[in-house]
Amino acid sequence: MPTVDLAKSSLRELNQALHDIKKGSNETAWEVVNPKGSHAVAAGVDQPVSIDVRGSVGYYCGGMNDGGAITVHGSAGPGVGENMMSGTIVVKGDASQYAGATGQGGLLVIEGNASSRCGISMKGIDIVVHGNIGHMSAFMAQSGSLVVLGDAGDALGDSIYEAKLFVRGKVKSLGADCVKKKMHPKHIERLRKLLDAAGVQGVKPEEFTRYGSARTLYNFNIDNADAY
């Protein structure tokens, strides 16, 4: 198992080594030690390898991940998993603002809390947060699911499109055009699969409330013309 020590190697060396992994390579389990808040750790991984990061990371860890299974054994700075395409990222601690922003696919699991703007402009990624999320989460979220076992902050789902939001705790306030919706059997099933995939135990899908778009902002309303 290759181990990269960021106290000795540069970030460029680490990421280049990860980018140089060939399809079908046998080096499928990597370990990164001494990240000490480094930026862009394991960004741009495009092979199905597992990467264990031992410690806390800074901005944009696992950005653009396309198939990697990245585990951060610590907390993550802003923009963890930004624009993820596929694969998984698990953060054992907390995540800072805009976790999973613009993510197109894959699964991002935050085992602690995520702060503001979690899942902003998400485009297909699934995000499961074991704790709470901050304000303006899922702003302009387009597709994918955001699952929160704890509480959500102000203005959840402001200007949301077709992403599905599931919150088990309280929502401080909903953003513009975001409304509470009924849980249908297909949503229960989708949520059950996500909870299983995220390693959540002892929590039932029925404990969640679903939120989504009222779709009143989709088309221009001529009555609002004076506002512009």
Next chain:
Amino acid sequence: MCGIVGLFLKDKSLEPRLGELLSEMLVSLSDRGPDSAGIAIYGAGDKKKSKITIQSTNPESDFPGLGKDLEKGIGARVDVIVKSTHAVIEVPTEKLDAARDAILAARPAVRIMGAGQVIEIFKEVGLPADVVKRFGLTKMAGTHGIGHTRMATESAVTTMGAHPFSTGPDQCLVHNGSLSNHNNVRRELKHDGMTFETENDTEVAAAFISNKMAHGDNLGAALEKTLTDLDGFFTFVVGTKNGFGVVRDPIACKPAVMAETDQYVAFGSEYRALANLPGIDDARVWEPEPAKVYFWEH
């Protein structure tokens, strides 16, 4: 951008290392702001003496003989410790105001960076590592301190535009962000007798807090008022003689992370700044909530 750090020690055994720890925290954030850097250190003090930190663009001509000139001016003993472009002037506390006037009379071109019983402030244009070296900051002891590395947005890259800003006795502030209503607030504060050295937005925030504290608020109450009266983006870290406070605006775009152990409370714009502190692996590490005031006092 900009990077800010703060360290408030609870454990006296760490006090000799304050400058070293705070300097390392600041240098780790160099790429958040390479324009200029500064640190305020709250060191040992005794009530009878006060310190004034001054800065000169011509230290070779301004500092020699300054102690003697001031002693004549205020009729009391004066100690001058020169550190590069800065000098720390120690005077009897009851002569503090007289000393201020005497300094500006004797050397009209020098600038007063801050004053109080324990505060010393050092700031200059340049990279944090260079500023730290120039002033020998790693060797300084103290109870708490704050630091800043600047990427200028609202005003020019000058020594006086660097942070921390000190606008009251033993008070100082560092800021990441930009304020949009600083001209209005400055005008109101001027009406109430506050004076300003620069056109900088951060100086207004510092003066706002000093003004509230001068009117009787404690640090926590003064910080609460920044949330209603200051408009713009901010994460502030504030030092007072015996206190240390943090507040972020409600939008909270500017990053912030804190750590607390039995030995200290630490603030950094990023976790990188905290990563080498003693005992960090067992510290409680968290992101301060938007629009929530945090403060600690000795």
